[in-house]
Amino acid sequence: MRPDIEGFLKAERTRQAEALEQTTLQLSLDRRQFLKVSGLAAGGLFVGVSLPNTSIADTKATVFNPNAFIHLQENGDVLIYCGRCEMGQGISTALPSVVADEMEADWSFVRVEQAEGDQDKFGSQATGGSASIRTMYEPMRKAGASAKDMLIAAAAKVWNTSSDNCYAKQHFVYHKGNDNKLSYGELAPIAASMEVPEAPTLKAATDFNYVGKALPRHDVGMVISGKRTYGVDVKVPGMQYAAIVHCPVMGGTLRSLDKTEALKVPGVTAVVEIAPLKVPFGSLGGVAVVADNSWTAQQGVSKLKIEWDRGEHGSYDTDAYMGELIKNVEKPAEKIAERGDVENAFKNAAKTVSATYTEGHLVHAPMEPNASVVAVHDNHCEVWASTQSPDDIQSVLSGFLGMDKKQIKVNVMICGGAFGRKFKCDYVQEAAAISKAVGTPIQLTWTREEDTKTGYYHSNSAQHIKASLDENNNVTGWLHRIAFPSINTLFDPSVQFAPANAVSEIESHPFGVTNLRSESGLAPAHTRIGWYRAVYAIFWGLGFGVFADELAETAGVDTVTMLNRLYDANKNPEQAELVARSKAVLALAAEKSGFGKALPEGEGLGIAVHYSFQTYVAMAVHVRMKGDDFEVVRVDNAVDCGQVLNKDGAAAQQEGAVAMGISLSKYCEVTFKDGAVVNGNFDDYPVMRITDMPEVRTHFIESDAAPTGLGEPGMAPFAPALVNAIYQASGKRYRSLPIQPLRT
Amino acid sequence: MSENPSINTPTKKITINDREYDIDVPENMPLLWFLRDRLELTGTKFGCGKALCGACTVHVDGEATRSCVIPVGALAGRSITTIEGLSDSDEHPLQKAWLEVGVPQCGYCQAGQIMNAASLLKRNTSPSEQEIETAMQGNICRCGTYQRIKKAISVAADELAKEVS
Incomplete structure (x- = not known):
């Protein structure tokens, strides 16, 4: 989710790197040394990535607490x-x-609790980029397996035998040689004093x-x-309720405020x-009203008389801006990457094809608008927030309130x-500002309108792709220009072009094209840009997915054939797995959807594949036209996310x-x-x-490859498959999304 | 809460989940906020404030109603049911079906979905897919659980049919 912000969070990264180094150091120590180090580092960082090894069993008699994730009573x-x-x-x-499985715990005895924000204890809690399963599967397995090994060791101690003579199953440890068994509950206090295994089974x-x-x-x-x-x-x-109205323009300021009428409510x-x-994720600025309930606070906001200075972005107009983006990709832009000789490929082409695709800004619009409760005290602060990143709340509030992160x-x-919206904690920082000002805990709930108008928007984008084909309809050259205000602008407003690491998708895409050039067009930001489910994969999926369909048409083959041709042309051994797994999901989606079968008049089946967040998804979308409108009848999607954790x-x-x-x-724009x-x-x-x-x-x-996440990868291939399906059904090619924009 | 009722007017009453309450807030406060902020019945959710999303759906005398736009004062003497009062121990056929089908993702809209579906099943015990869609189109789910909502309503309707026969 945040592939492109390294440059902007250097300090944070350095801190994390140091922490990781410390963790790694501890992991290399034996347990006795580790306990010593942990003791010295009490309150400091002693839990990192390999969590089970870096925690100490709780020696309290009634609870077996082998690591931060498990409490067995x-x-x-x-x-x-x-x-x-x-x-x-x-x-x-x-x-x-996963923990329960490796622990051989009976799920009916398991209660799940959300951990509070403490990344020293629980590892990174920032939840985005479809990364949780990818990064936490192994550590969670080890956490569970450690507990199981310690419970087995405890039983072995009771029976005065070796662990090898015991096994665990569904909340009991059994003796292999006789009928003896001990429940996990009985074993809990004994297990607490067992060694944490170095390498759990x-x-x-x-x-x-x-x-x-x-x-x-x-x-x-x-x-x-x-x-x-x-x-x-x-x-x-003691909590009071607050509502807020924000400055409508990024960088604008409050010119005048008359609160008389609001205070009369x-x-x-x-x-x-x-x-x-x-600071990143800080408030855009606004005026809040505090009351004894949310509705009254909203009434108060409606009575505020406010004038804003709109500032330097006060003329932002998305229609005009999109015109600029299109212009900027239909002429040479900043070169990002190149292989082979695109100009030469174009010169020697039998045919060339080109197309421009555009998409507008999106706002997340979760059903729960931004909301949190914050209680600021003299030397500490407590937050209750719907959030994707408690650590960012601690960082931002630490700076804002002048407290240590541990005090939050x-x-x-x-x-x-x-x-993606609740990764950014501006709404929490605002609640803190209000709580600090009025001296009581504050629940700040944004209205739907504020949620829509004060977002971190998905980048609007324009991309222009031109390809050449030889006389056998093989793709020989690929020029791909894109312009979009990048998330980098949130951290560095001087950024005018999406940088190389935000555009690397083009050169790393698994289509095998010998001659390729990627370019980034001028696209300064005039609003806050942020991660939105699937992030840039939304427009990469559209560009690559629809253009493949257009190439297929030019070549006179079906889309699956063209996609396979593009994958097969990739001879880079480092991308062999990428190609093979992409082709496999394509084949499965094609098979399950009946791709290639004749369809009634006015119906179409479009297909697209996209690899993002380390997961492969192919979608086959079946549409039926209803006049100018359409209905999506069925979607067959094929997924390779490695081992599936929960089907x-x-x-x-x-x-x-x-x-x-x-x-x-x-619809959305x-x-x-x-x-x-x-x-x-x-x-x-x-x-x-x-x-x-x-x-x-x-x-x-079916796969036993390492599991990867699914929060985002399904997004990218849908839109292109839909566009391709509508084209097949109606002959109408929608290169600009949304298909039915609302124009008032 | 803030406005004292006139001495000469007896306090208006409202019944919520079979319990009677004084309407001790400004009468133009939408029912949603009376439920959430005054009574702390937070199962009914705020989504849009304009009857556009259905997250705030409750029953007023058995009929699905958007609580975010209806003033509590207009409901004096009426009987309100919220998700907390839909059944005694969450055994309404819809609640059971929601569990069986595994409908929720974030879950935020689901109380509104269930309340609306309950109202549908009261007037139509065996709705067609089309009828389900028509009845439920006022309830937005941003997570996209619609396929499962449709299935769960059908499961609950089948269950109700069994109970009746």
């Missing part, structure tokens, strides 16, 4: 902490189920109880009864000016949807990607006029509803 109950943030992607079931895949199955989410029961507590639901004693207790905080306790609440949860992510894909392909967002609510920022939902069928490649 004498009654057999197991509390497993989820370090990563839950936002609906199911991570708080997936990761704990991991299961064979065939022995998994939960991994690879369709274990239900641990929290569905709470959801269906309305008891799941989101950031917006938190109540703490019964129940309003204060009006607080929020200064812009010029972050209770991580489930996000009512996030999609039901994985399929759910794909269904969600299709739904969000339909939203962004068909954030428009700016005079520097400010025009859209406000679901009436003028329509998102997909149930009437548009197709049948989604998810097909997994």
Whole structure:
């Protein structure tokens, strides 16, 4: 999710690198030395990536606490902490189920709890980039396996035998030689004094109880009864409620404020000016009203009389800007990478094809608007927030409040949807500013309008691709120019062109083209740009996926044939796996969707493949035209995410990607006029509803490769497959998304 | 909360999940905020504030209603059911079906979805797919659980049919 910010978070990276070094040092020590070092470093960092090895068993008699993630009580109950943030992607079931599986815990005794923000204890908790499963699978396995080994050792001690004579199964340790068994609860206090194993025994895949199955989410029961507590639901004693209106333009300032009428609203207790905080994820600046309930606070905001100075971005107009982006990619731009000789390829071409694709800004629009509760005290601060990154909250509040990060306790609440938005904690910092000003805990809930108008928007983009084909319709040259305001601009406003690391997708794409050049066009940012589910893969997927379809047409072959031709032309041995796995998902999606079969008039089947976040997804989208409108009938998607941890949860992510894909392909576009967002609510920022939902069928490649995430990868191939399907069904090629933009 | 009711007017009452409450807030406060901030019944969610998304759906005398736009004062004497009061121990056929099908992702919209679906099943015990879509189109789910919502409503309808026969 954040491939391009290294340059801007150097200090943070250095700190993390030092921490990792320290961890690695400790990992190389034996346990006795480790305990000594840990003792010395008490309160400091002694838990890093390989968590099980770097923690100390809790010696309290009643609880077996072999590492930060597991608490086994004498009654057999197991509390497993989820370090990563839950936002609906199911991570708080997936990761704990891995722990429980390796631990041989009976899932019915497991309770999952969301860990508070503490990355020294739980490792990185920043949840994005579809990285949680990819990075935490092995550590979670080891955490569970360590506990199991220690429980076995405890039983062996009781029976005065060796661990080799014992085995664990579903909350019991059994003696191999007789009928003896001991429950995990009974063993808990003894296990607490066992050595933490250096290299815990991991299961064979065939022995998994939960991994690879369709274990239900641990929290569905709470959801269906309305008891799941989101950031917006938190109540703490003495809390007041706040609402806010923001400066409508990035970099604008408050010129005048008349709060008289707002203060007259019964129940309003204060009006607080929020200064812009010029750090990444700081507030854009605004005015908040505090009251004894959220609605009254909103009424107060509506009574504020405010004049803003719109500042340097006060003339941002997305229609005009898109015109510039298109111009900037239809002429030479800044060269990023080149191999072979594109000019020569074009000169010797039998045919050339070119196309320009555009997409507008998107806003995340999770169902839960930004919300948190913050209580600022003299020497500490407590936060309850729907968040994807508690550590960023600690960093930003630490700077803002002048406190140490350790003085900021972050209770991580489930996000009512996030999609990248709740990685950025401006709303939490604002709640802190209000709490600091009025001296009580504050719940700040943004209205839907503020959520839409004060976003970190997905980059709008234009890309121009030109390719040459020889007389055998092999692709010989590929020029790919793109212009989009990059996320780098959030950290360095002077950035005018998407930099090389944000554009590297072009040269690393698995299509095998000998002569290739990538270029980045001028695209300064006039609003805050941020990660949105799948990030840049959204437009890479569109560009590569639709252009492949256009090449197929030029070559007079079907899209699957053209895609295979492009993959087969890749002779780079370093990309052999990339090519093979891409082709495999393509083949599976083609097979399951019946690609190539004749369809009735007015129907089409489009296909696209995209590799992103280390996961491979191919989608085959079947559409039926309804006049100028269309209906998505069915989506067959093939997924290679290595070992699937939870088949039901994985399929759910794909269904969600299709739904969000339909939203962004068909409806969604954030428009700016005079520097400010025009859209406000679901009436003028329509998102997909149930009437548009197709049948989604998810097909997994059976694999024992290392697991990778699915929060984002399903997004990229949907839009191009849809565009290709509509073309087949109607002859109409939509190169500009959304297909049905709302123009007021 | 803030405005004292006039001495001569008796405090208006509202029934929520079979319990009677005084309407002790400004009468134009939408029911949603009376539920969430006054009674701390937070299962009913705020999504849009304009009856566009359905996250705030409750029942008013059994009918699905968007609580974010209806003033609490207009509901004096009426009976409200929220997700917390839909069933005694979460055994409404829809709740069971939601569990069985594994509908929720983030879950934020699901109380509204279930309340709306419950209202649908009250007036139509065996809705077609088309009827489900029509009835549920006011409820947005950004996670995209629609396929499972449709399935769960059908599962619950089948369950209800069994109970009746």
